[in-house]
Amino acid sequence: MTxxxxxxxxxxxxxxxxxxAAEVLRKGGLVAFPTETVYGLGADAFSRTxxxxxxxxxxxxxxxxxxxHVSRLEMLGDVAEDVPQYVLRALERSWPGPLTVVVRRRPSxxxxxxxxxxxxxxxxxxxxxxxxxIEALGKPIAAPSANLSGRPSPTRAEHVVEDLWxxxxxxxxxxxxxxxxESTVVDVTRDPPLLLRPGPIGVEELEKVLGxxxxxxxxxRGLEGPPERAPSPGVxxxxxxxxxxxxxxELRPDGLQGLVRRVMNVVREELKKGRxxxxxxxxxxxxxxxxxxxxxVVLGARENLFEVARNLFEVLRLIDGLEVDVAIxxxxxxxxIGLAIMNRLRKASSVIV
Ligand code: TXA
Ligand code: MG
Numbered sequence: 001m002t003x004x005x006x007x008x009x010x011x012x013x014x015x016x017x018x019x020x021a022a023e024v025l026r027k028g029g030l031v032a033f034p035t036e037t038v039y040g041l042g043a044d045a046f047s048r049t050x051x052x053x054x055x056x057x058x059x060x061x062x063x064x065x066x067x068x069h070v071s072r073l074e075m076l077g078d079v080a081e082d083v084p085q086y087v088l089r090a091l092e093r094s095w096p097g098p099l100t101v102v103v104r105r106r107p108s109x110x111x112x113x114x115x116x117x118x119x120x121x122x123x124x125x126x127x128x129x130x131x132x133x134i135e136a137l138g139k140p141i142a143a144p145s146a147n148l149s150g151r152p153s154p155t156r157a158e159h160v161v162e163d164l165w166x167x168x169x170x171x172x173x174x175x176x177x178x179x180x181x182e183s184t185v186v187d188v189t190r191d192p193p194l195l196l197r198p199g200p201i202g203v204e205e206l207e208k209v210l211g212x213x214x215x216x217x218x219x220x221r222g223l224e225g226p227p228e229r230a231p232s233p234g235v236x237x238x239x240x241x242x243x244x245x246x247x248x249x250e251l252r253p254d255g256l257q258g259l260v261r262r263v264m265n266v267v268r269e270e271l272k273k274g275r276x277x278x279x280x281x282x283x284x285x286x287x288x289x290x291x292x293x294x295x296x297v298v299l300g301a302r303e304n305l306f307e308v309a310r311n312l313f314e315v316l317r318l319i320d321g322l323e324v325d326v327a328i329x330x331x332x333x334x335x336x337i338g339l340a341i342m343n344r345l346r347k348a349s350s351v352i353v
Contacts, residue, residue, distance in 0.1 A: 003165050005157065010034065010174035013129045015136075021170055022136035029169035030054060032146040032160045033133050035125035036178045037098050037200065038153040038313070039160050040069065040143030041168065042133065045079065048110040051142050055112075057167040059149045065115035066144040067100055067183070068122045071134035079109045079120055079140050087188045090209045096126035098183040098200040099209070113142050123183055129174045145182060146171075152240045152313035152348070155180045159317060180310035181340045186214060195220045198343050200309070202336035221339060222346030240348035242319040242327070248349035250331040256302075260288050263328055266353065267292055270326050278322050280315060280329040282308070295322055305338045312341060316348055 006017050021031045028050045031042045041058065043050035045068050055062055068079050073091060076083060080103040087101060105111070105120035114120050122140075125131065134141050145153035148163040157173030164171075184199030184206060194215045195203065207214050218224045249263045263279060267289070270277045278295035281288075282302045289296045297315055300307030319327045329345055332338045346352060 001166055001169070003161075003168055003171060005161065005171045005173055008129055008172050008174045011128055013132050013172075013174065015132070017172070018129070018132045018136040021133055021172060022138075024169045025050070025133075025137050025141065028053075030057065031133070032154075032157070032164065032168055032171040033129055033143075034127055034157070034172065034174045034177055035069075035130045035143075036096075036127045037125070037182050038155055038177055038180070039146040039157065040067075040125075040130070040141075041146035041160075041164065042069070042141040042143040044137065045109065045113055045140040045142035048112055051110060051112050054142065054144065057164060058144060058147070060144065061149070062112075063115040064149075065117055065121060066113060066142050067185075068109070068113060068120055069130060069134055069141045069143050070122060070124050071131045073124070075134075075140055076103075076122055077106075079106055080104055080122055081106045084188060086211060090211070091124075094201070094209050095124035096131065097124070098126070098179055099123060099206070100183045100185040100197075100199075102185065102187040102189060102196065104189060119187070119189055121185060127174075127178075129172055133172070150239060150241065152316040152344075153182055155310070155313050159313075162317075176310075178310070179306070179337070180312060180314075181337065181344060184340070186210075190215075198339040200306075200337050200340065202339060204336070220343065221334070222343035240313070240316055240344055241350070242316055242348065244319050244322070244324060245326045245351070246319065246349040247326060247328045247351045247353065248331060248345050249328060249353050251333060256285065259330060260285050262353070263330060264289070264292070266328050267294060270328070275325040276323065278319070278324040278327045280319075280327055282330055282332070285330060295324060297322075302332065305332060305336060305341060308332060309337045309341050312344060316344075 082104045100123040146160045154160045179200040184201040185197040187194040
């Protein structure tokens with residue numbers, strides 16, 4: 001299949017291109033498009049065959065449900081039912097934005113969207129291209145991240161091209177995405193609500209928006225293997241992992257100095273074994289490793305965790321090209337978007353120290 005890549009202005013997308021893309025979706029085709037978090041791989045949410053194709057081209061297990069994207073709050077009622085009042089009020093305030101809620105699925109929405117579950121994950125993306133595409137179709141769009149299953153989510157159209165070239169009809173390229181990590185996912189069919197995946201909306205903010213305490217299980221932090229019957233199938237699968245061994249050195253009470261010291265120790269041990277080493281560091285600490293004569297990749301500044309998040313997946317994609325045997329990543333504080341960063345880093349690494 002030939003894939004068309006079309007460039008679009010992220011803020012003022014060309015209406016005729018959005019119309020063309022919507023026509024592709026109407027015919028059962030797949031269109032990759034930018035959101036404010038990562039690029040999504042879109043299909044008409046009400047077309048069973050199109051949705052099944054999404055799983056197929058991503059090589060995604062059929063029991064791992066995808067997110068439904070809406071452009072207006074009223075559209076929520078087309079795909080979901082029994083949404084609690086307090087949730088509706090919260091969504092009125094925080095949509096569009098990087099917040100996904102898991103609610104009861106309306107039976108008329110194909111169950112394949114939800115991997116067979118009777119719930120559905122829904123969000124309203126805050127990106128003019130995504131919103132314009134949903135509006136042009138006039139229906140909700142089912143869209144997981146536009147990467148091959150297990151690979152880091154795409155934050156640029158080039159990443160989508162790497163993973164899905166030749167297997168989708170169209171890729172809308174509007175440049176790099178804003179947040180760089182996927183949306184916060186919260187299950188509001190439970191009381192208290194349960195955090196399924198940390199994202200740009202931090203737990204503190206989420207609790208404020210919902211007006212309720214939220215449960216944050218250890219597996220949502222990426223700290224332990226998920227339970228046998230995890231409420232979110234996505235957490236059962238290994239994610240984001242580069243082929244190169246990734247060692248994560250956690251931030252501990254010994255602070256930033258202690259962290260640098262512990263990273264240095266791991267580097268020296270690896271060098272002694274004759275391995276080629278790279279460190280994935282922060283702007284504040286990068287200088288310390290230069291004396292070791294190894295490659296240093298800077299994710300961003302600790303004082304701006306949003307910058308770190310924005311660069312994270314691109315760096316995880318780049319590790320395998322560094323020609324090293326082991327990459328050692330520094331940990332970050334679990335506040336705000338930092339929890340999302342640590343969840344992704346823990347899932348991507350093979351060793352955590
Ligand atoms: O930012 C995002 O959320 C991006 C953009 C494209 O919107 N989308 C995204 O979708 O990350 P995906 O499919 O890669 O991740 C969806 C996550 C998975 O972990 C999945 O298991 C979980 O949400 N999920 C989806 N529906 C669910 C449901 N009904 N119950 C529990 N978890 C669900
Ligand atoms: Mg994904």
